Amino acid sequence: MPKWDAISWWATGIFVVSAVLAGALQNDAFLFLMVGSYMLRPTLNALGIATKYTDERQMSIQYRSGNLALTVLIIGIIVLSLKARAEGKPSDDFNVLLIVGLATRALVGVLMVGDYRGAGVRISVSVGALWILFVLAENGLALSALPEASPGIILVLLGLLGIRQPRLSAVLFAILAIAALYVIGFRTGRGFTFYQAITALLVSLPLGASSFCFFKGSRPAVEGGSPR
Amino acid sequence: MKTQLRKYRFLNGELSQQELASRVNVSRQTIISIERGDYNPSVKLALLLAKKLNTTVEQLFQLEDTDNA
Numbered sequence: 001m002p003k004w005d006a007i008s009w010w011a012t013g014i015f016v017v018s019a020v021l022a023g024a025l026q027n028d029a030f031l032f033l034m035v036g037s038y039m040l041r042p043t044l045n046a047l048g049i050a051t052k053y054t055d056e057r058q059m060s061i062q063y064r065s066g067n068l069a070l071t072v073l074i075i076g077i078i079v080l081s082l083k084a085r086a087e088g089k090p091s092d093d094f095n096v097l098l099i100v101g102l103a104t105r106a107l108v109g110v111l112m113v114g115d116y117r118g119a120g121v122r123i124s125v126s127v128g129a130l131w132i133l134f135v136l137a138e139n140g141l142a143l144s145a146l147p148e149a150s151p152g153i154i155l156v157l158l159g160l161l162g163i164r165q166p167r168l169s170a171v172l173f174a175i176l177a178i179a180a181l182y183v184i185g186f187r188t189g190r191g192f193t194f195y196q197a198i199t200a201l202l203v204s205l206p207l208g209a210s211s212f213c214f215f216k217g218s219r220p221a222v223e224g225g226s227p228r
Numbered sequence: 229m230k231t232q233l234r235k236y237r238f239l240n241g242e243l244s245q246q247e248l249a250s251r252v253n254v255s256r257q258t259i260i261s262i263e264r265g266d267y268n269p270s271v272k273l274a275l276l277l278a279k280k281l282n283t284t285v286e287q288l289f290q291l292e293d294t295d296n297a
Binding site: 052055056057058060 | 253254255257258261267269270273
């Protein structure tokens, strides 16, 4: 059992507050806050915050259980998505959840490897290739699909450009990320709806991450690797 | 990986698992798992354990034939 420490007190505090709010306001939605009390320690550990309260074995258990939980969650989302489709209901929410979860995992994994230039290439080429695949799946191998597939092709090309010209790629990806945010979110003038926010996140985040990676990767590598 | 953690705990004034755990800032369960061979500590923890038990990492932990390179 982990030692009782400051994080334990915070987690207990969140638990008590959620129970009190749910009771006082007669709204069981506040019980969702209890998830926060349960996830506080693993989240802080994963973010590298409050490391003095970290037991390394506990952390390795959390990583393993976290990966298994993600797999179970993904299977659950897929089952619910298929069920919704079979009943003729929209399944977009489930698909978005699936993509956000998987994208977060992939992004964090690629960034933590430390090879920023390689990470930039992997992120941009993967997103571009996925875009092209989706277009091909919808339209088949038709020439008319080319305009729709062109954003994906541009992403792949910019990603490959980053191998030789990381700084140029970083600037271009930053411009694309800002342009995507503007086009998706603000052009309508009505601000962000939930789906716009999610779409903007899914499009801009990989672009922004690629820009960041190419910028970091444009610095000359230190001989012998990282000292940490 | 073989460990002599238990032996060195006793050579150091019969330190309890809890006392050793407190000295290296991990849980008692972690010490138990290391002694059982269920958990391989990080280099940092191995060095800390060796320091607190007045020995070296090589004395505390040894590779076995089954530990593939």
